[in-house]
Amino acid sequence: MNTADIDPLTLAIAPPPNETAQERAEREYAEAEALRISNEIDEQLRREKEGEKKKKRPVKLLLLGQSESGKTATLKNFQLTYAKREWMAERNNWRAVIFLNLVRNVNYILDMLTREMAAASLPSPEYVGSSDESSEDVQLSSGKPRLKFKEKHRLLKLRLGPLRRIQTDLERRFGATALEPQSTSVMTAAPFSESEESESNRRVLKEFSINSSNGWKSAFEKIRAMRAAARADGDAAAVRRIQDSDDEIADVIAGCRDDMKAIWEDSTVREMLSRSKTRLEDSAGFFINDVERIAVSNYEPTDDDVIRARLRTLGVQEYKFIFELGRTVGQEWRLYDVGGTRSSRAAWYPYFDDVNAIIFLAPISCFDEKLAEDRRVNRLEDSFLLWRSVCACKLLSRTQLILFLNKCDLLQAKLQRGVRIRDSVPSFGDRRNEISAATRYFQQHFREILKQYSPVQRTFFVHLTSVIDTRSTAATLGAVEESILRDHLRRADLM
Numbered sequence: 001m002n003t004a005d006i007d008p009l010t011l012a013i014a015p016p017p018n019e020t021a022q023e024r025a026e027r028e029y030a031e032a033e034a035l036r037i038s039n040e041i042d043e044q045l046r047r048e049k050e051g052e053k054k055k056k057r058p059v060k061l062l063l064l065g066q067s068e069s070g071k072t073a074t075l076k077n078f079q080l081t082y083a084k085r086e087w088m089a090e091r092n093n094w095r096a097v098i099f100l101n102l103v104r105n106v107n108y109i110l111d112m113l114t115r116e117m118a119a120a121s122l123p124s125p126e127y128v129g130s131s132d133e134s135s136e137d138v139q140l141s142s143g144k145p146r147l148k149f150k151e152k153h154r155l156l157k158l159r160l161g162p163l164r165r166i167q168t169d170l171e172r173r174f175g176a177t178a179l180e181p182q183s184t185s186v187m188t189a190a191p192f193s194e195s196e197e198s199e200s201n202r203r204v205l206k207e208f209s210i211n212s213s214n215g216w217k218s219a220f221e222k223i224r225a226m227r228a229a230a231r232a233d234g235d236a237a238a239v240r241r242i243q244d245s246d247d248e249i250a251d252v253i254a255g256c257r258d259d260m261k262a263i264w265e266d267s268t269v270r271e272m273l274s275r276s277k278t279r280l281e282d283s284a285g286f287f288i289n290d291v292e293r294i295a296v297s298n299y300e301p302t303d304d305d306v307i308r309a310r311l312r313t314l315g316v317q318e319y320k321f322i323f324e325l326g327r328t329v330g331q332e333w334r335l336y337d338v339g340g341t342r343s344s345r346a347a348w349y350p351y352f353d354d355v356n357a358i359i360f361l362a363p364i365s366c367f368d369e370k371l372a373e374d375r376r377v378n379r380l381e382d383s384f385l386l387w388r389s390v391c392a393c394k395l396l397s398r399t400q401l402i403l404f405l406n407k408c409d410l411l412q413a414k415l416q417r418g419v420r421i422r423d424s425v426p427s428f429g430d431r432r433n434e435i436s437a438a439t440r441y442f443q444q445h446f447r448e449i450l451k452q453y454s455p456v457q458r459t460f461f462v463h464l465t466s467v468i469d470t471r472s473t474a475a476t477l478g479a480v481e482e483s484i485l486r487d488h489l490r491r492a493d494l495m
């Protein structure tokens with residue numbers, strides 16, 4: 001063989017021709033050692049890559065709690081804090097929801113006014129045959145003077161009449177999400193049972209609930225799709241019709257601005273609401289105090305308006321965010337927002353099996369209120385029962401539970417008005433009727449439930465929140481993000 005045919009590399013690593021047995025053994029040992037180190041490095045690189053992949057897996061976060069506990073409002077805070085671009089793109093879509101909320105507030109008053117004016121015009125037993133004028137001072141059975149309605153009230157009713165059609169139009173646009181539940185046949189706080197759920201059953205339910213969901217996301221998508229379809233078809237008339245309808249709604253509302261303000265500020269109307277123990281100002285989606293700013297044809301919602309806008313969630317809604325800032329820039333988060341009424345809760349269970357963390361919202365201002373879907377059930381009691389089931393759920397035993405004791409602003413206002421906790425929660429006893437004692441007491445109760453019912457020992461994460469306050473909520477979410485992330489990374493390392 002000619003030396004020119006020999007590959008120089010083979011030549012370079014070939015053992016020397018006069019190698020002794022000792023040299024050969026040393027060489028072979030060195031080669032084996034080099035191979036072992038090289039394999040180890042390869043394995044380490046593979047593990048790191050795998051770990052990175054696992055860490056890059058989306059963080060899944062589920063929002064749970066009864067209806068009107070603030071789940072969707074919390075989700076909006078996440079979007080506002082971590083996905084601002086998307087938030088800005090979506091903000092104007094909330095205009096119609098805020099209009100609907102406002103118009104509903106006013107129509108609620110008009111309905112009550114209509115009923116009360118009709119009742120007031122009836123002859124009272126004591127004044128059979130008397131005229132309306134003379135019956136004005138008749139005492140009602142409550143012992144309070146009869147409300148005095150005037151021509152002004154009749155005119156206000158008349159001039160605010162067009163708002164009924166606006167409400168119907170907007171409700172049609174948002175479908176069932178726009179309607180609040182009246183009753184339910186579900187009698188338990190947590191109608192999900194682990195024993196009845198097979199894996200395949202869960203999957204079917206999960207797909208069903210996602211597809212059948214109808215929250216703000218799908219409501220907005222429907223409207224966007226309608227506009228896009230009209231544009232794509234080059235149907236200028238349809239595009240104009242949609243635009244005209246939006247403009248007309250804004251114009252009618254703007255035209256009613258002064259009357260809306262007048263009806264809300266009217267002392268007889270205030271007295272009427274107070275006698276019926278209605279606190280419209282504490283209800284979801286209350287906007288009459290902002291009527292001067294909102295009832296203008298070029299109204300654009302502010303961040304705070306959007307957070308306070310109320311559109312209930314049906315089914316389960318999945319939101320994907322790539323965080324734009326914070327510790328997890330570029331990390332995908334999947335947030336699941338669910339409908340909170342008792343009849344919606346069976347749809348939650350399929351989402352329990354691969355979720356990193358749950359934020360459980362308990363509105364603690366509701367200690368003296370009843371569930372909208374079941375007027376026999378105290379709302380705080382319902383939150384305790386629901387929390388107990390979530391804590392006890394075996395499928396969630398490794399899931400981080402984070403409790404938000406929410407609506408602290410409303411709790412404070414209620415206590416300042418003199419509402420006594422112990423009248424609704426006798427076990428509160430003689431503690432001071434103030435916010436710090438109340439939050440301490442409720443928090444202790446939630447902590448004990450967690451300790452008693454969790455299948456394994458777990459940390460109690462709790463935050464006192466008012467999620468309509470975007471600034472303090474951003475700070476809370478920062479803490480939440482950090483603790484979820486720490487857990488997420490720890491798990492990735494363990495896997």
Ligand SMILES: Nc1nc2c(ncn2[C@@H]2O[C@H](COP(=O)(O)OP(=O)(O)OP(=O)(O)O)[C@@H](O)[C@H]2O)c(=O)[nH]1
Nearest residue numbers: 068069070071072073284285308313340407466467
């Ligand atoms: N004052 C006050 N209002 C709040 C707070 N949290 C939520 N809200 C309001 O309460 C209403 C209901 O909140 P949502 O976030 O829609 O409730 P939800 O839990 O998503 O309710 P469902 O979708 O029916 O299950 C909204 O109008 C919110 O703006 C709070 O801490 N303080």
Ligand SMILES: [Mg+2]
Nearest residue numbers: 071072312313
């Ligand atoms: Mg909701």
